[in-house]
Amino acid sequence: MDTMTIGKVARLAEVGVETLRFYEREGLIEEPPRRESGYREYPESVIARLRFIKRAKELGFTLGEIKELLSLKIDPSTTCADVRQRAELKIDNIEAKIRTLQRMKKALVKLTKACDQRGPTDECPILESLEREDRKP
Amino acid sequence: MDTMTIGKVARLAEVGVETLRFYEREGLIEEPPRRESGYREYPESVIARLRFIKRAKELGFTLGEIKELLSLKIDPSTTCADVRQRAELKIDNIEAKIRTLQRMKKALVKLTKACDQRGPTDECPILESLEREDRKP
DNA sequence: TTACGGCCCGTACCATACTACGGAGTCAAG
DNA sequence: CTTGACTCCGTAGTATGGTACGGGCCGTAA
Numbered sequence: 490m491d492t493m494t495i496g497k498v499a500r501l502a503e504v505g506v507e508t509l510r511f512y513e514r515e516g517l518i519e520e521p522p523r524r525e526s527g528y529r530e531y532p533e534s535v536i537a538r539l540r541f542i543k544r545a546k547e548l549g550f551t552l553g554e555i556k557e558l559l560s561l562k563i564d565p566s567t568t569c570a571d572v573r574q575r576a577e578l579k580i581d582n583i584e585a586k587i588r589t590l591q592r593m594k595k596a597l598v599k600l601t602k603a604c605d606q607r608g609p610t611d612e613c614p615i616l617e618s619l620e621r622e623d624r625k626p
Numbered sequence: 627m628d629t630m631t632i633g634k635v636a637r638l639a640e641v642g643v644e645t646l647r648f649y650e651r652e653g654l655i656e657e658p659p660r661r662e663s664g665y666r667e668y669p670e671s672v673i674a675r676l677r678f679i680k681r682a683k684e685l686g687f688t689l690g691e692i693k694e695l696l697s698l699k700i701d702p703s704t705t706c707a708d709v710r711q712r713a714e715l716k717i718d719n720i721e722a723k724i725r726t727l728q729r730m731k732k733a734l735v736k737l738t739k740a741c742d743q744r745g746p747t748d749e750c751p752i753l754e755s756l757e758r759e760d761r762k763p
Numbered sequence: 764t765t766a767c768g769g770c771c772c773g774t775a776c777c778a779t780a781c782t783a784c785g786g787a788g789t790c791a792a793g
Numbered sequence: 794c795t796t797g798a799c800t801c802c803g804t805a806g807t808a809t810g811g812t813a814c815g816g817g818c819c820g821t822a823a
Contacts, residue, residue, distance in 0.1 A: 494799075510802090528800060538753060547723070548723055548727060549687075552780070559750055559753075561737060561752055562750055573738050573742075583727050586685055591724065593682075593720055597717050597720070600709070600713050604710045613699055615696065618678070631769075664772095664819085683810090688810090690809095
C-alpha cells in the first residue's frame with residue numbers, strides 16, 4: 490500500500506490533522522477515498538500540495554488565491570485562453586511581489602553597510618524601499 | 627500647517643480611520659501629538675509608513691514582523707551589531723521569499739507555454755515550483 | 764448660531780485560518 | 794481480546810487584523 494492515513498500525512502507535511510480536514514472542506518485538497526471504516530486514504534501526492542499551500546501562505550497568498558493557483562492547469566473543463574489569461578495575471582502579481590521584496594532587501598543591505606561605517610541612519614531606513622517608483626502609473 | 631487630521635491621512639494612505647487607531651494601539655505607528663481638542667495631528671511622514679505596512683502585509687509579513695522591520699535603524703538605544711544581525715536575518719528571510727516566488731513564476735511561465743503548444747499539462751503544474759530543491763539543507 | 768461633517772473613545776462585531784473538544788468507532792500490538 | 798493510539802464527525806473556541814457602532818464633542822461655513 491502506498492496510501493497514508495491522515496495522521497501520517499499531517500506529520501509528513503508538518504500541518505495539523507484538523508488543518509487537513511479544514512482544507513478538504515475548503516476545497517484546497519481533494520476528498521480522498523475512504524476505507525470501509527470511513528478512514529481517509531491519502532495518496533503521496535497530497536504532501537507536495539500541502540507543502541505548496543504552506544509556502545504560498547508565507548508569501549501572502551490567501552487560501553482563496555492558493556486555490557486559484559492550484560486550479561491553473563489545462564484540462565477539458567476550461568480553455569487554453571482562459572488558463573493563459575489567469576496565469577498571466579498571477580505572473581504579474583508575483584513579479585510585483587518580487588520587485589517589492591528586492592527593494593526591501595536593498596534598503597536592508599544599505600542599512601547593514603551604514604552599520605559597518607558606524608554612521609547614523611534615518612529614523613526608519615526601510616521606508617526607503619518604496620520612496621521612489623511608488624506612485625501609480 | 628503641514629499636519630493632517632486622521633481622516634486626511636486615512637484617505638491619502640488608502641486605509642480606514644479605524645485602522646490607523648488600531649495600528650497606533652499596536653505600536654506600528656507613533657502616537658501623534660494632539661490639539662487641545664484631542665484631535666490627532668499627523669506629520670506627512672506617516673503616509674510612507676502606512677504604505678510600507680500595506681505592502682509588507684501583501685508580502686506575507688505579519689504586523690509583528692512589520693514592527694520589527696520598522697524598528698531596524700541605528701540609534702542610541704541599540705548596538706550596530708544588533709541591528710546588523712537583525713537586518714541580516716530579515717535579508718535571508720526576504721531572499722527565501724524571492725526564490726520561492728521566482729520558482730512559482732517559472733512554473734506559471736512554463737504553463738503559458740504549454741498552453742501555446744496546446745499540449746496537456748499535469749494535474750497541477752504549479753506544484754513543480756517546489757519539486758526540486760525542496761528538502762531542508 | 765446652528766447645521767453637519769469630522770473626530771473622540773470604548774466596545775462589539777467580523778472574516779480568515781485555523782485549533783480544540785467530546786463522544787464514539789477502529790486498528791494493531793502485545 | 795484488551796488497551797491505547799488513531800480516526801470519525803460536528804461544533805465551538807482562538808488569534809490576527811481589522812471594521813462598525815454609538816453617544817458625545819469639535820470646527821467651520823452659511
